[in-house]
Amino acid sequence: SAVISQKPSRDICQRGTSLTIQCQVDSQVTMMFWYRQQPGQSLTLIATANQGSEATYESGFVIDKFPISRPNLTFSTLTVSNMSPEDSSIYLCSVRSGGENIQYFGAGTRLSVL
């Protein structure tokens, strides 16, 4: 398994601003993922972040709105840009560890946009 630290754990932001969420893993991993969990709903994959290449975004998510960085094998950031109240969600990062077909998740970032 992997230990994943996410920062911040929660934030309240004004509309029109941007927030960058950090995800740190205690071991080197190839695959990192960012998910969104809107209020009362399940998780939806935003993008897959591989080190050394552009993130791959799922349908309905675009780089301009959710830019992702993956500078090394233990760290990634997700930015939620030009926020609106509809962006209020829990954002979670996950990693696929070693040769396992299992994703381990961070504690999430609870974002409220006013």
Add this chain to the structure above:
Amino acid sequence: SQELEQSPQSLIVQEGKNLTINCTSSKTLYGLYWYKQKYGEGLIFLMMLQKGGEEKSHEKITAKLDEKKQQSSLHITASQPSHAGIYLCGAAFSGGYNKLIFGAGTRLAVHP
């Protein structure tokens, strides 16, 4: 997700009672995952099932995958207040193990 249906949506049980949560897919599963979510703790991995008919247990929680690999059940025996939380099933389909599709979750409350 319509690809993965979870039932029931919520469950309230008395401590000590057994309970079952179901997860049904419209397509053949490559992998089926069970996670537990509590406030502020993200998703805690419970078990993964891959083979038809597979069954795994951890403490008082047992998960099964049917032979056709389209339905899974999570069974808790002698429930305790510590079992309370949201149980999510997640699935990997033919697209691989990177994109997991999740069910809507089952909110479990256990009353002492």
